[in-house]
Amino acid sequence: MELNPQTELALGKAEKLPLGKLHAAQYLVAAILVILSIGLWRLEVVSADNFRAMAEANRIRKVPVMAPRGRLFDREGRLLVDNYPSVSCYLLREQVKDLSADLPKIASGLHLTVEQIEAALKRFQLSPKYQPIPLKQDITPDEQAFIEAHRNELPELETLEEQRRVYPRDGFAAHLIGYVGEISEEDLNKEKYAFYQPGDVVGKSGVEATYDALLRGVDGSRDVIVNSHGKEIGHLGETMAKPGQDLKLTIDLDLQIAAEKAIEGKNGAIVAMDPHTGEILALASRPTFDPNQFSVRLSKSYWNEILTNPEHPLLNKAIQAQLAPGSTFKIIMSVAGLQEGVAQLMHVPCNHGATFYGHYFSCDRNHGMVTIDNAIPYSCDTFYYTLANRLGIDTIARYATSVGIGQKTGIDLPDEVSGTMPSTAWKLKTQHEKWYAGETISVGIGQGAVTATPIQLARALSGIASGGVLRRPHVVFPDEVPPDQLEAIHETFPGSGEKTIPLSTENWQIITDAMYNVTSSPIGTAYAARLEGIDFAGKTGTADIVGGREKNSKNKNTIPNAWFVGMTPRRNPDIVVAVLWEHGYWGNNSARLASGIIDTFVEKQRKRANNIRIAAVAPAPVTAAADSEDAAPKTSGADRPTNPLLRSLAARIMESCWLRLHWMHNL
Template identity: 35%
Template structure:
């Protein structure tokens, strides 16, 4: 019997169809729900993030570097100016292949290896939209050549940026210093947000010491740009805050006079106000043109400065360490009074030499026959070495060290200029630490007249002299007088302590009177004047060693082997307005150095108020004296190349030639 099967199972097919419909709808609903959730995530939960990211494709926040504060002298004469230059810039947001672009621009803009290295270091750490300078101070030729092919370099722009100009060139180089391109080391230390868009930073001098005040606060602007970084329109702006203007204590005219005294010579002069510590003039000779360093000095110019035998890059006033010679005898003499080893009546018989007990070695006086009976007053006036040999033997090096450090010897003065030297006031601990040998009594004798291992900077000598002028009141030298701007800053213009002295107050006055007699009838009599009284002390420091029993024969020495001449002094003696320290390298004797100080005293006391020296094209403005070059005005000589015939001070200056300590000490002030 045959079985019949239905061709279709309608119910089953309907069931299968419905199941497929439900599954399909479920899948579609699931993915639709997933799409809705994702859409909500993008459009609601992260709206701000992705909206900003989208806007950044066309809207950018570009940094606006602040203008650097101006620097003036105490009378408002402009010493450091700003002026605009054209620079080639690019950012990582606008240029995809930076390395290739730089390579193609190198012959077009005459890029140096230094330009490329500095750019590469900066572009790596910059924000993506920050425009980094590839080359500063483009010439008209550079700009013309680039304009012709600009279409080949999308994202590379020519922009105006501010840079520094020093209108007086070499005159203030060692005080003001200079700015230069930010290097790799500085990039790691600076606040990148604070220096966004800034290419220059203070390297030495005031420019470095007061970088925080001079730099200012950056601003920013929101701009709409196309795909190549070209600005289409400005959308908003926050203006930068210009750096503070600094008014230095330096006097233009006095700086000119002091500089003139050292023309053709190596040496340093420091002049300060003993009442306040304000430095009125600071000269290191020879000097250099700081404008060479601003946008990058050439290898040729830098080599000429670095290799110059006269070391123009070296700031002798702050970093130069010289044997001070007899200039320290007034300070040392007061130390003998302080400890009670001598008084004004204490006298010795000077045969022309001194010997230590049990030793035949003679420490000779500069006067071979001696000075006869000598007390403290006469010892200072005629600069009798033997008197101080005896005093040092009684006093000992430890007490000498403790006393002289109160005047700043062997310590930094605290001046507001970088790279200051401490000089050296030696003692047994120092010798054991550095030379692994014991201190000898003969070394104490040498130190007593500012020789042996004892060295001091001209600034230290100036500060110590100011302390005597102040009758023991301690001052800290400084070059900043006032700061005007958004950042508050207070300058302390007053004594900041007192020398611990066990003598009588009139002892300071007696030492002042002794120094007056040094100028009136002693070793400094060549600069005496009836117009005012100068209190001073000369000094001579040996450069060439002289063997025991030999005589100093100047004719057998080269010019660089001649003695250094030194002078310290203040005036008017009874009411000091200025204290001076002069170091004339190879100047032969202290009397010569004193001759350099006299015109400086004369100008400050007799001429500065009635007939001041002013720069060319000088004019009065708003009650303040300002330079003929106005802030922001482009000087006529910008773009000219200065010759590197004189010197420069760098952040790491070359040390001066070593000065030999003489086994036989001879001094003639």
């Protein structure tokens, strides 16, 4: 059908867009093109560096390089604690979006449970996604092989080489050294651990805890190139880790071995200290534990074994056992009595005890007439009952407090306890009751409410034997620690510190001579522990506990605790040893343990002194040139070399003088 020209013209006008709409469409298309061009320009030019960096980040992984902890040595440089190479498994959350599907396979390959992995994920749920989660420490070779074999399937698993602690076997010096472990959520909330992260290994007790900031070092990192499966294919750079600082402890390995052997199989503690400096020469506590069990993830079975042990193996009894000191307290009573001008005037008849305030207080023996000179060797309770009654509790407390009883010593080990020194004010504050005079009688022999720790007694009695000079005990040489950190440690572990108490020379001699008679005189309570040729002094203590003194009782908890504090020489001692043997009965049993350590110390000192003398007097080697008359011009007078006979005579005179000076020093 053909249309006439007029009809075609009408239809063309109907189909043609209005000019305004056409222009609007053109402008819209142009605007869209401009926007797209601007966006493309921003992507390709302006943000090119940012996106390039993001792309690099997708293929570059920052792997931490763990700093090895500083090693620990004894005072002579002998290694005590070291590190060993170990491999740990970490989980990388950035590699996969959903971990739940892989958990059963991961658990099977690493010999874990799904619940253990889920617990680890929960612990780190608030930490950044880029932070690796430690799944298992010290993995076995077959577990490493599992990870390598499943790299493509499980790209979220990564291994990391670390240095792990290795401690002496059988719990040797465990309470002194301490142990390390993974930081807990509770610790992370403390100010001390503000810069620590979940999964960090920190010191938990002992030296490891006190000096953690020095020992842990600074971790480094390694930038590696990885493919889409997380496999390492290249290496870009590394920030080296800074190892922790090595520390030299004050302990003497030989004395520590002697102390460990002496206390083995018993419950209690031994402390050996240098009274001149406060350096701890040995510290042992029993029962002990294996710190190697704590250096990796602690097993539930071992932890339950520790917790359910009624002897509390984690308790450092050298600084935490608060027990009645028994008759070792009589030395402090003697100081109080002599300084107050009371004890030297006392002549007390002992007939197996005496009555005070209507109550009979017994004594082990009938000592007859007792004075201050024989009261200490006899360890006569009747004498000290009488002395306590004359002095009164507040005078006793004043002198006991002055030597550190009832106060922390400030030793640089965590969780030291203060013990108790009762007084009228103490009882009113703690029990809201008045002090009765009859209570003072038991305090006079180190019983009643008074309690002390082995480190307190070692420091107190060695301070008295040193003329009243008390040093702050420590287990790390102060020059090993930066001054600011040393000051912080002193603030962290407050105590009675360095101090001097008034003690007259006459009273000092009376007390130290009496302590010498404890071990050297047949009337002394520790005569069986005497050491021939050694100026060995000390004081025993048999501390009764609730239930009475029953040596052969089936219930060992009724058997008294055996104390001894001994030293050599008797005045200005070079070493003091405090022994607590729980339920060891008589104090002379502990005296035998202490005598072995004293003997080890003296023998070592004698060998060292002998070697020094031999080196000092050894004749110079004769050379060929010295034999020739033409080797050197002849000299006269003081410049002329002495002949061998004169040199030998001079050496004998020097040795004789040295021995005399040493003997006078020991006196």
